[in-house]
Amino acid sequence: MVWLRSSTAGGVSAEYQRIVRRRILILSALPVVLFVSTLIATFIGTTGPIGPGVKTATGEVQRISFGDAIDAIFHGHGDWPFDYHAIFWTQRIPRVLLAVLVGAGLACAGTAMQAVFRNPMADPFIVGVSSGASLGAVAATLSGLAAFAVVGTILTPLLAFCTALLTVFAVYYLGTVKGRVYVDTLLLSGVAMAAFLGAIVSFLIYFARQEFHRVIFWLLGSLSMQSWTADAIVGLTVGVGVLVIFLYSRDLNALLLGEETAHNLGADPEALKTLMLIVAAVMTSAAVAFTGVIGFIGLIIPHMMRIVVGADHRVLVPSATLAGAVFLVWADAIARTVIAPNTLPVGVVTAICGGPFFLYLLRRSRVEGDKG
Amino acid sequence: MKFEVRNLSYSFGEKKVLKNITFEAADGEFLGLMGPNGSGKTTLLRCMTNYLQTPEERILIDGRPLQSMTPGELARTFAVVPQSSSTDFVFSAYDIVMMGRIPHMVSRIAGHRKSDVEIVRSAMEKTDTLKFASRPFFALSGGERQRVIIARAIAQQPQGLLLDEPTVYLDISGQLEVMDLIKKLNREEGISVVAVLHDVNLAARYCDRIALLSQGHLEAIGQPKEVLTPEIIQSVYGVDVVVRKDPFTDAVYVMPHSTAPVLHKHGTHVHLLCGGGTGGPVMKALLDQGFAVTAGVINVLDSDFENANDLHIATVAEVPFAPISESAHGENLRLIGESSAVVVTPFPVGPGNIRNLDAAMLAVRSGKTVFVMEHDPRVDIDFVGGKADASIKELINSGAVLVRDLKELLSRLSKGGSG
Numbered sequence: 001m002v003w004l005r006s007s008t009a010g011g012v013s014a015e016y017q018r019i020v021r022r023r024i025l026i027l028s029a030l031p032v033v034l035f036v037s038t039l040i041a042t043f044i045g046t047t048g049p050i051g052p053g054v055k056t057a058t059g060e061v062q063r064i065s066f067g068d069a070i071d072a073i074f075h076g077h078g079d080w081p082f083d084y085h086a087i088f089w090t091q092r093i094p095r096v097l098l099a100v101l102v103g104a105g106l107a108c109a110g111t112a113m114q115a116v117f118r119n120p121m122a123d124p125f126i127v128g129v130s131s132g133a134s135l136g137a138v139a140a141t142l143s144g145l146a147a148f149a150v151v152g153t154i155l156t157p158l159l160a161f162c163t164a165l166l167t168v169f170a171v172y173y174l175g176t177v178k179g180r181v182y183v184d185t186l187l188l189s190g191v192a193m194a195a196f197l198g199a200i201v202s203f204l205i206y207f208a209r210q211e212f213h214r215v216i217f218w219l220l221g222s223l224s225m226q227s228w229t230a231d232a233i234v235g236l237t238v239g240v241g242v243l244v245i246f247l248y249s250r251d252l253n254a255l256l257l258g259e260e261t262a263h264n265l266g267a268d269p270e271a272l273k274t275l276m277l278i279v280a281a282v283m284t285s286a287a288v289a290f291t292g293v294i295g296f297i298g299l300i301i302p303h304m305m306r307i308v309v310g311a312d313h314r315v316l317v318p319s320a321t322l323a324g325a326v327f328l329v330w331a332d333a334i335a336r337t338v339i340a341p342n343t344l345p346v347g348v349v350t351a352i353c354g355g356p357f358f359l360y361l362l363r364r365s366r367v368e369g370d371k372g
Numbered sequence: 373m374k375f376e377v378r379n380l381s382y383s384f385g386e387k388k389v390l391k392n393i394t395f396e397a398a399d400g401e402f403l404g405l406m407g408p409n410g411s412g413k414t415t416l417l418r419c420m421t422n423y424l425q426t427p428e429e430r431i432l433i434d435g436r437p438l439q440s441m442t443p444g445e446l447a448r449t450f451a452v453v454p455q456s457s458s459t460d461f462v463f464s465a466y467d468i469v470m471m472g473r474i475p476h477m478v479s480r481i482a483g484h485r486k487s488d489v490e491i492v493r494s495a496m497e498k499t500d501t502l503k504f505a506s507r508p509f510f511a512l513s514g515g516e517r518q519r520v521i522i523a524r525a526i527a528q529q530p531q532g533l534l535l536d537e538p539t540v541y542l543d544i545s546g547q548l549e550v551m552d553l554i555k556k557l558n559r560e561e562g563i564s565v566v567a568v569l570h571d572v573n574l575a576a577r578y579c580d581r582i583a584l585l586s587q588g589h590l591e592a593i594g595q596p597k598e599v600l601t602p603e604i605i606q607s608v609y610g611v612d613v614v615v616r617k618d619p620f621t622d623a624v625y626v627m628p629h630s631t632a633p634v635l636h637k638h639g640t641h642v643h644l645l646c647g648g649g650t651g652g653p654v655m656k657a658l659l660d661q662g663f664a665v666t667a668g669v670i671n672v673l674d675s676d677f678e679n680a681n682d683l684h685i686a687t688v689a690e691v692p693f694a695p696i697s698e699s700a701h702g703e704n705l706r707l708i709g710e711s712s713a714v715v716v717t718p719f720p721v722g723p724g725n726i727r728n729l730d731a732a733m734l735a736v737r738s739g740k741t742v743f744v745m746e747h748d749p750r751v752d753i754d755f756v757g758g759k760a761d762a763s764i765k766e767l768i769n770s771g772a773v774l775v776r777d778l779k780e781l782l783s784r785l786s787k788g789g790s791g
Contacts (some may be wrong), residue, residue, distance in 0.1 A: 019506060037630055120460060120461070251474070253463070254471050257456070257457055260418075261454065266446065266476045310463070
């Protein structure tokens with residue numbers, strides 16, 4: 001954490017040092033919290049060791065013990081009515097990992113979008129990613145192609161990814177005049193495009209009938225399409241995306257003071273906006289392609305972390321990325337267990353937890369702002 | 373740092389905002405860019421910062437075309453201070469100043485170096501902003517914010533400073549505070565300054581030279597006293613002004629007259645007996661009401677003499693510090709004779725000008741309407757051992773009308789004029 005060490009050397013004032021120390025503390029604690037969270041979350045599930053357990057034919061609730069679970073994970077045997085080894089390696093681990101990656105990606109992309117739009121209410125879906133992806137996914141599902149085993153698992157994400165990116169480029173094109181990106185036009189184009197594509201999706205859903213449940217599940221966002229392939233693809237895009245956004249964090253700081261100020265500080269605002277839009281769109285599209293539209297993370301995590309660590313992107317980008325991962329890991333753990341043996345779409349959990357928490361933070365910061 | 377602008381034109385779509393502008397800002401100079409709203413001064417500044425891109429080699433910095441420099445190079449060469457800065461995001465004042473180090477960052481991964489921290493610290497010391505380094509930027513007052521932005525500009529270690537109306541949202545103390553700071557940087561550190569300024573007098577006081585824009589072209593450029601003349605200001609701003617010298621700073625200062633046109637120029641002739649600056653407001657008010665005004669007898673160098681000159685009022689003048697001569701007195705009486713009313717302002721009366729009161733007495737005796745304006749009892753205007761006070765009393769006893777103030781004078785005059 002080279003970039004942090006140097007910022008403590010300021011010695012500007014005792015109060016400033018206190019703020020910097022708090023930022024460092026939070027930023028160092030987050031990886032630990034994430035590690036512990038993933039560890040615990042991999043043990044949470046219907047089959048245990050933490051969770052509601054499985055009802056056997058006799059009505060008895062069975063739950064694997066920690067010892068047996070660890071044994072099953074590493075040795076792959078045990079006299080259980082289910083193959084815990086396989087559940088763990090093909091479902092639980094890739095799913096928790098996907099939660100980490102998608103949560104991180106959405107939160108990081110949200111941070112970048114809020115900076116580009118200079119609006120704390122922006123989120124990664126603002127330029128039409130979610131509506132574009134939804135159209136692709138719904139089309140794939142309804143065309144019946146998704147039912148084919150091999151084609152289906154790849155086709156839905158692929159089509160969702162492509163339509164998401166296409167939508168972003170259309171919105172970007174609409175918001176750009178003579179090589180200059182006008183963020184307000186971009187914002188309105190995004191809103192209009194989302195409404196338009198949303199209407200088409202609704203139209204398709206109306207005719208979906210038996211596919212209705214699957215489509216809705218996708219639209220609400222779910223991590224149930226987990227696979228190691230998904231982890232690898234999302235991991236690569238999110239990894240590169242987070243790195244790029246982090247490297248431009250000082251430029252993003254300057255952008256928050258306005259495009260002209262950014263220009264005058266040597267951060268080329270046009271290039272920066274385009275780069276951030278592309279990176280955030282690719283990251284978000286990749287995540288959404290495999291999980292559907294998981295709302296609120298990209299909006300509230302950056303916002304929340306900004307209240308906690310401040311607006312400086314050199315701290316905010318890594319903090320929000322880690323916090324987004326932690327948040328989605330726990331949201332998915334709840335989604336998997338709360339109505340067991342069924343699972344809830346994780347987007348429902350993020351919205352239910354996120355909405356009120358967001359309102360609370362907003363209210364609190366407003367009240368404190370008035371006091372100060 | 374030397375700025376050269378060569379035959380620069382710029383348009384927004386069809387609208388030509390800048391037309392063939394050519395000028396130079398020399399190294400170490402403090403140049404003011406002025407002009408009415410919409411004259412193109414902010415556009416010119418934005419061209420100079422390369423925020424608005426200009427074609428070909430129209431703008432050169434130390435002989436290098438602006439376009440050949442990278443954004444980072446530009447930001448290391450000059451810093452820009454906007455009209456005002458705000459953000460919805462919570463940055464401390466220190467964070468804002470540290471942004472001035474962005475153009476100097478060596479790598480994207482490494483943080484600020486020790487030297488960056490030192491530079492930011494010294495910039496904040498120079499602008500006296502260190503005391504609120506940890507406070508959120510948005511919670512600062514307008515003047516404090518602008519000082520923080522100037523600290524950021526200093527942290528950029530520029531050779532030049534471009535400012536866009538840096539004091540427009542500040543109160544008078546904030547304006548002087550910010551302008552003094554900029555002047556200090558200009559004088560002590562040799563930083564060249566190009567500033568768009570709105571306030572004519574602020575510009576006259578601080579600038580070495582002023583470039584005056586009008587409807588997109590350069591109307592005049594030169595020292596404040598060369599550019600800020602009543603003729604040029606009338607042609608550019610369409611306002612009548614008086615230009616004087618600030619007695620303390622020796623800078624020129626500009627006073628606007630009312631731009632409201634005279635409703636009805638009836639030309640009823642009023643003659644003023646005044647002096648010591650007491651006549652100025654009366655002259656202006658009477659002219660605005662459509663009266664024809666003359667004044668007398670005033671010594672050259674008396675402030676009422678300058679007032680009358682600025683208002684193009686015919687006066688009977690006497691050489692400086694000399695008593696009223698026979699010929700001036702005669703001329704004064706002639707003007708009184710031509711007028712329909714005479715006004716005696718509460719001017720300080722000394723041995724030199726007491727003949728003005730004699731003239732008033734003659735006017736009353738000849739049946740003229742004479743108004744005597746009451747003087748503030750706390751201010752002694754009699755410097756002739758009670759003779760003046762006695763004369764004024766006698767004037768009133770003989771039929772001159774005592775009026776409390778300018779307002780009463782105007783209402784009585786307009787009644788007399790119509791009747």
